Amino acid sequence: xxxxxxxxxxxxxxxxxxxxxxxxxxxxxxxxxxxxxxxxxxxxxxxxxxxxxxxxxxxxxxxxxxxxxxxxxxxxxxxxxxxxxxxxxxxxxxxxxxxxxxxxxxxxxxxxxxxxxxxxxxxxxxxxxxxxxxxxxxxxxxxxxxxxxxxxxxxxxxxxxxxxxxxxxxxxxxxxxxxxxxxxxxxxxxxxxxxxxxxxxxxxxxxxxxxxxxxxxxxxxxxxxxxxxxxxxxxxxxxxxxxxxxxxxxxxxxxxxxxxxxxxxxxxxxxxxxxxxxxxxxxxxxxxxxxxxxxxxxxxxxxxxxxxxxxxxxxxxxxxxxxxxxxxxxxxxxxxxxxxxxxxxxxxxxxxxxxxxxxxxxxxxxxxxxxxxxxxxxxxxxxxxxxxxxxxxxxxxxxxxxxxxxxx
Numbered sequence: 001x002x003x004x005x006x007x008x009x010x011x012x013x014x015x016x017x018x019x020x021x022x023x024x025x026x027x028x029x030x031x032x033x034x035x036x037x038x039x040x041x042x043x044x045x046x047x048x049x050x051x052x053x054x055x056x057x058x059x060x061x062x063x064x065x066x067x068x069x070x071x072x073x074x075x076x077x078x079x080x081x082x083x084x085x086x087x088x089x090x091x092x093x094x095x096x097x098x099x100x101x102x103x104x105x106x107x108x109x110x111x112x113x114x115x116x117x118x119x120x121x122x123x124x125x126x127x128x129x130x131x132x133x134x135x136x137x138x139x140x141x142x143x144x145x146x147x148x149x150x151x152x153x154x155x156x157x158x159x160x161x162x163x164x165x166x167x168x169x170x171x172x173x174x175x176x177x178x179x180x181x182x183x184x185x186x187x188x189x190x191x192x193x194x195x196x197x198x199x200x201x202x203x204x205x206x207x208x209x210x211x212x213x214x215x216x217x218x219x220x221x222x223x224x225x226x227x228x229x230x231x232x233x234x235x236x237x238x239x240x241x242x243x244x245x246x247x248x249x250x251x252x253x254x255x256x257x258x259x260x261x262x263x264x265x266x267x268x269x270x271x272x273x274x275x276x277x278x279x280x281x282x283x284x285x286x287x288x289x290x291x292x293x294x295x296x297x298x299x300x301x302x303x304x305x306x307x308x309x310x311x312x313x314x315x316x317x318x319x320x321x322x323x324x325x326x327x328x329x330x331x332x333x334x335x336x337x338x339x340x341x342x343x344x345x346x347x348x349x350x351x352x353x354x355x356x357x358x359x360x361x362x363x364x365x366x367x368x369x370x371x372x373x374x375x376x377x378x379x380x381x382x383x384x385x386x387x388x389x390x391x392x393x394x395x396x397x398x399x400x401x402x403x404x405x406x407x408x
C-alpha cells in the first residue's frame with residue numbers, strides 16, 4: 001500500500017474541517033479516490049468519535065488504545081494535523097493551508113466559522129477558486145438553520161423512522177447513522193461536480209448540504225408513493241410497499257429473504273415450493289393483486305416456507321433465478337466468500353496493535369483504470385502536524401514555537 005495518491009482524484013487537496021460521521025464520510029471517499037486529505041483536529045481533543053467507544057482498537061499489549069472503532073470507520077486516507085482555530089495564529093494557519101487546497105469541507109454550526117474568519121468568503125479571499133462544502137443539520141437557510149442537527153433527528157424529522165419498524169411497533173431508526181452517511185455521499189458528489197465546474201470555468205463555489213434535505217431526498221419510492229397518492233405509508237416491517245412477496249420469511253431452521261420482482265418469478269417460486277394453491281389463487285396472480293391482498297398472502301406463506309431449510313430455499317431459488325438471500329449477522333457478512341472476493345474487508349498496517357494491522361471496511365467502487373487506493377490508516381491525532389506544516393513552508397523552529405503556545 002503506497003502513500004502516493006494514484007486514484008482518479010490524485011493531485012486534488014482537501015482541507016477537512018469535519019468531525020463525527022457525515023463530513024468524514026465525504027472526505028474519506030475523496031481520499032480513497034486519490035485526494036490528499038488534511039484533517040484538522042482540536043489539540044488535545046481531536047475528532048469526537050475518537051472517544052465514542054467501546055469498542056476501542058487495542059494496543060499491541062492488548063490494552064485499549066483510546067481510538068474507537070467508530071473513528072476508524074470514516075477516517076482512512078487522511079493526514080491529521082492539530083490546530084486551535086479559536087486563536088488568531090491558528091486561524092492564520094488555516095488560511096495559509098487553504099491557499100494550497102482545492103476543496104474545503106466543514107460541518108460546524110451555521111455561522112460557526114464566520115467568527116473565526118474561516119467561512120467561505122474569508123477563504124475565497126485567499127483562494128478565489130476554492131470549492132467550499134458546508135454540512136449542517138438543517139442547511140444555511142430556513143427557520144431551523146440555527147439548530148444543532150444530528151443523524152437521529154434527521155431520521156425522525158425526515159420520515160425514515162415512520163417507515164421503519166414492525167407493522168404494529170414503534171417508529172425505529174436505522175441501525176447505522178444512515179442520514180449522516182448519505183449526506184456524506186451527496187457531499188462528495190456535489191464537491192466533484194463543483195471541481196468539474198471549476199476546471200471548466202476557473203470559478204469555485206459554495207455548497208450548502210443538510211442532513212434533513214438529503215434524508216428526504218432518499219425517501220425515493222416511498223416519498224413518491226405519498227406525493228402521488230396523498231396517503232401516508234405505514235410501517236411494513238420487512239415488507240416492500242410495492243412488491244409482494246418481498247419479505248423475510250421463516251424456514252425449517254431460520255429465516256431467508258424472498259424478493260420476488262415479477263409474476264414469472266412468482267410462478268417459479270410457487271412451483272419450487274410445491275404450492276399450486278398460491279399460484280392459482282386469483283388474489284395472487286399479478287403483483288398488483290398480491291399488493292392489494294398482501295395480508296392474505298403473508299398469512300399463508302410461512303406455512304409453505306417452513307417446509308424447507310434456509311439453504312434449500314437459497315440454493316433452489318438461485319437455480320431458478322428467483323431472488324432470495326440469507327439474513328447474515330456481521331460475522332457471517334465479513335466471512336462470506338463473495339464479500340471477501342470483492343475486497344469489502346481490507347487490512348492496513350497499524351504497528352501498535354496485536355496483529356500489526358487494522359481491519360477496515362473496503363470501498364465498494366471498482367474502477368478499471370484508476371482503482372481506489374488505501375494509503376493512510378486512520379491517523380492518530382496530530383500525527384502529520386510537523387509534516388504538513390513543513391509543506392507550507394514553516395521551519396522546525398516555527399512549528400516548535402506554535403506547539404509551545406498551544407496553537408498546534
